[in-house]
Amino acid sequence: MSSDRSGSDRLVPDRLIPDRLVPDRFGRDDALADAARDDHVDDGPSSSRRTVVTAAAVAAGATALAVLARGYGTYRAERDAAYARVDPDEHRVAHTPVGDVEHRERGSGTPVLVSHGIVGGCDQAMRVGSALVDDARIVAPSRFGYLGSTIPTYPSPSTQARAFAGLLDDRGVDDTVVVGTSAGAPAAIRFALAFPERTRGLVLLAAATPSDRERDGPTGPPTPLLRDPVFWLLRSRAPRLLRRLFGVSRGDWQRAAPADRDRVDALLDTLFPVAPRRAGVAVDADFTNLHVVDHADDYDPADVAVPTLVVHAEDDPLADFSDAARFADRTPNGVLRAYETGGHLVFGHGDDVREHVTAFVRDPDGYVAGTAPRSATS
Template sequence: MAARLVRTILGGAVAFAVVASVRRYRRDLGAARARLAEVQRRVISTRFGALEYAETGRGDPPVLVSHGIFHGCDGGLLSVRDVIDYRRVVAPSRFGYLGSDLPVDADGADQSDAFIELLDDLEIGRVDVFGISAGTGAAVQAALRHPDRVAHLVISSGNWPGSTTSVAPPSWAKLFYNDAAMWAIRSCGGPALGALMGVPKGFPRNAADRAVISEMADSIFPLAPRTPGAVFDAFVSNPEINSYPLESLTVPTMIIHATDDPLATYSAAEQAAVRIPESTFVSLETGGHLGLGQSDRVRSEVAAFLNDEPSRPH
């Protein structure tokens, strides 16, 4: 009798926990969809299909952002929000993300050409290109293929040749490229979330770090409309970087990388800086993949490189 009662209580507790989790999942996904709906996204037609973008700010020349994995035009704007707010920022959703199509047999060169078609549509001549993490390949290709349209190239937490991120993951990794799996990791927090977001040991150090991690983790949802792009990045775009002729870059280039980045290998960024003619290398002592606590430093370095006078930090 007692054993049956215990089983009943445990079964009820498990059922309650499952129902509560499902409700939280639906609530969080609903909130994510609402956040995405607030972003003013536009779509143009290109020879590669639909290309979505969002933009904000004023100031010339504009900055084109090549966002990281699991993001999109919304994440592109978010990623540079605290670093560049004194320019017009144009953030396309790369191939397979949100409202942008993923062409058959696409590569980084195609993505860079799509960027140029977007600039043509917006009647923008030259831009400064800001590539982030998995957005490195498309940004570098834009500078290689269209140096007349790229005034400066800035790469933050980049995926460079020889980096652990430049190796395609095992095929089973795709099992985690969905809302439910990522939501479970997001909800558990701790080491799992830290590993996903590239948070180094010893972080977060304060409330500001925790806020950045939380906002960036939330920004990958809803994941379903980003999954094709994430798979393309992990299995095609990221590995391609190993064959790029970095020595042929003629556009002034700045590489920003934290020594304790647990995702994108620091030494690979160092070697890329050696290979790229007259590049500028900014080494961050701490901060990991997200550059936690480094916004002011990065803001100042980027502004000086782009010959800008940045507005005061918020």
């Protein structure tokens, strides 16, 4: 098992993240200048896949420039409204031993801590938690580098788990159900492993789980995409393309119930503004998503003693289904809820997912004991 240097708690973000990726506290991207500028520096080995993605990102930036030249007023108004939604004055900050954790909290009942995915934040975590479970106390932190959360020297998922524990201490929460989505799953798994006495249950949704396969291509969006104008363009002018990146086809979208469409729209709204999330994206792309593969032994499902519910779509283009299924199968108290379609957002199954996650949150042990067979597919 690999060592974890999570004991290094001094906060020095610039040792890990280049200064150009750390925005001023909610300093806005300049629309036209940033759309045109390519400040991407890639010192690592290149690949054809990375080259294609980067070229597409640069093209998107150029397109954004042209669109903004015609509709800058609209962009500016929607940008300012987006920044108002993530105003730091509207969030709480917990001062933990490994740094500041910005968070939101809502509701009452069983505590549910949500570890959000890449290009997320406490706003996304709250959206996910509210969509997943009824009658719960949602604790929604921003992970390292997202919005107002700081970055420690060694931002491993284990260190992030310690930050979660510090947040729960601050909020007076003894134990919780932990939900990990996408790139937020490694920290959720590490929390369950490090603090089993504080973990009522573990839910992994479209999760990045340990894999025995070699890494292939980039592990996060290329830097040229991480511009407010580009993300605004995708969200407001090319939503079908944005949904497609998450595995939602045009046909699935047209056939879906309005409630499922609303859930996806609400979630995608949390991707913008992107500037206050860039440092967190860099942590995930350069550290989190690599760590769960390169140090898979640190996430051994056989060591996860708490009740575990894994929810995953078989056609997920971003998080491999076979890895998730294997994790559920090897977890002593694990259950897999699988769907043939849905992509990375498990789209089209919102009501069913909510029903099962809510039942699990209310009684994790009872849910696992009463679910037969262990792997259910819809």
